[in-house]
Amino acid sequence: MTDQSVELAARRPFAAILPRGALIAAALLACLFVAATAGARYGLLLLLGVGFGVTLEGLRFGFAGPWRAMILRREPAGILAQLLSIGIVAVVAFPLLASHGAELSGAHAPVGFAMIGGAFVFGACMQIVLGCGSGTLVNAGSGNPVSLLALPFFILGSFFGASHLLWWTGLGSAPVVALGGTEGLVITLAGLVAVAALLLWLAAPGNRKIPRRMLWAAVLLAVLALGNLVVAGQPWGVVYGLGLWAAKGATALGVDLSGSSFWGAPGNAAQLGQSLLTDVTSLTNIGIIIGAFVVAAWRKGLSQGLPALPLRAWGATVVAGFLLGYSSRLAFGCNVGAFFSGISTGSLHGWVWFVAAFAGAFLGVRLRPMLGLEGR
């Protein structure tokens, strides 16, 4: 908050409260509007999305930043919080999936050559622009110009990646491996503990504590992700919705997608005709942007100046944004759909995604300064 606004708030408290109240009221009204016009479930999903955005921006929690902190400074706190959040979701989701398998589904996908390559590229690109699937949405909502530029290309990449998905999976994929039941939960939790132990062992001295804000973020994210599962019947995801936005745009412009192996498939073709306000991942994506905006405006963070980046940085953002979308489709999800939701619902591909994307992150961390994106 600036000195001027602090002074104003002290003199006229309502002047500070009213805009903030209006922000929250507007976000809630948007959810009520969707509930009234599309259905209560869709309004609730938008509200969950707003919750994701508020949590991620409000508690400054993400995925790309903590990975970077571990690689550059051997600070594992953020990744430990991610693992904690995944573990909390798993403890509840595994029994729910076992007892309500007809109503709920996990984020289960096959491991394959394209999946591994896609995760590697995603890991690299999310370090280049410092924004993952959810992070790009959060950053765009809070006015980060790099993410704002990356987002439309992320959307396009997701559309084209989905369009080519079956060609890529045809290069070689193993059957879907999904852990389930008590045994699956124990194996998943043991895996999370093993990774956490490895990170703590690798951590620099004095870097082994998780800040309270990250613990809160981990718990809140877990609660919201479980809400997503219970309300939608599927785990939290991001990239399907983004590809759908471009596919709907293409259809509106007269492109015939009925011959597409992906967009012409019955479920996707039906979704192309329906409003985005009835698509699960679109609603939570929209909510994330709104939630991040609300927090940024609340904090007066929107008065921050825009960075002066070289042209090559903007060019790199465009390419990386496209690759984020394309690669995440090949990888059957981003940090949310594959890493967070895949592992927390027992999918082997979530673990493989984590390893491949982390390897890619090492490359991305080194590429970022070369591409002129460190000047912020």
Place this chain on the structure above:
Amino acid sequence: MKTRRLTAIVALASLGALIALDLGWSKPLDPYKAPPLLALGSGQAASGAHCAALPH
């Protein structure tokens, strides 16, 4: 000096435009045909699309 206010407003305005255009292109919304509030306990199979799912 340009601030994040500009870019954040562009983000929100783009989102608003996307939703408005989508409402014009898509089938009309019908809350009476919406699925139950919660998938859990609804007795219905999950019908939403997810990034981890292959097309059927």
